[in-house]
Amino acid sequence: MLNEQQKDALKEVGSIGAGHAATALSQLVDKKVLVTVPRLEIIPIEQMTQFMGDPENLVTALKTNILGDISGKILFILERENALFVADMLKGTELGSTKTFNEIDEKMLTQAGNILVMAYLNALTRLTGLAILSSQPDFVFDMMGAILSTVCTEDGINIEQAVIIDADFVEESNKVKGRLIFMPVQDSLKAILDAIKI
C-alpha cells in the first residue's frame, strides 16, 4: 500500500499532466478549455472492474503501452456520450450531430486522447527523471468491463495496482469527464515512487 506522501506525489503528476492537457486541448479546439483538480484513486487491480461500475457501459478507450525505464499501460476512457460530444467539438460540428464513431471520429479522438496521455507522461518524466517511451495508441469502442479485463491479461504482465485519475474538462457550459488509468507493472510503480522528486 502507498503512504500519503507517495499518493500526494502521484496526485501532483496527475495535476500537472491535466493542466498541460487542458492547454493543449485549448489550442486544438481553439476554445478555452479548463480542467478541474483531478481526483486520484489507487486500487488493487482485482477491484478495478467493481470500482468502474456497470461493466456493460459503452466507452471509448485509448490504450498506450509504456516502455523504457518503466513498463505498463495507460488507458484514457470517455463514456460514450462524452466521446460523441468531444468528436463534435473536434470536428466543429453541431453538438449532438455525431451519433456513432466513424473512422474520422476515431482518428480525431485518438489524436486528442493522445495529447492527454502524452501530457501525463511528460509530467511523469519531468518529476521522476526516468526515460519513458510510449507505443502508438490503440482506439477501441466497446463495453468497459471487456476492455479492462483484456488490457489486464493481454500479454501476461504483472499489474497489481491501478492509478485512476478523474478530471473534468470544461469549455464554457460544457463539461467532459475524462478518466486516465495508469497501470504500471509492480516493479515500475516502485521505481516511480523511488525516483519522484517533489
Add this chain to the structure above:
Amino acid sequence: MEKSEVTVGLAELKVVGKSEILVAYAIGSCVAVILYDSRSKIAGLAHVMLPSKNGFSEDSKEGKFADTAIEALVKEMKALGADEKRLIAKIAGGACMFGKETDTDINVGQRNVDKVREILKNKKIYLKADDTGGRYARTVRFFSQNGKGIISSAKLGITKEF
C-alpha cells in the same frame, strides 16, 4: 427478467441447478465456458481469462485459467449430480479487442479459445455452440431450464440465441 440471475465475475466459476440463469457480463478476450447436462439440468459457467495456469503458479483462482477452470467445473457439476458423459459445452468470447487479429502474441482472445477447444476435445465434451472471435465484446446468458444461451453486444446492438 422475473428470475434472478447468477453473475459470474472475472475469473469466477459457478454451478447452478434447474431454472436458473447464469450471466457473464462484458466478455472481451475472456471466454465464457458453459457446461450443461440436459437431463439433470445442472449448468456451470467459467469466466476464463487466460489459457493456462503455467507460469502463474502463485495464482490460486482456478476459474481464471482454461485448464484449471474446466477441470473444476466438471468436478463441481459431478458433485451436484451431473453426468460427465452427458455434458455438452457452449463457449463465447475470445474477441480481439486491440491490435491485429493475426498477431497471436497480443491476441490473447484467440489463444484462450484455442486452449478451451483443445481441452474440451481431450475431455470428449461435445462443443454444441461456439460464438468466438471477432472484434466486439459480449454479454452471455445461459438458461439451465432449457439449455438456451443468449449473446448480446451493446456495441453492435445485437442479441442472438446460441
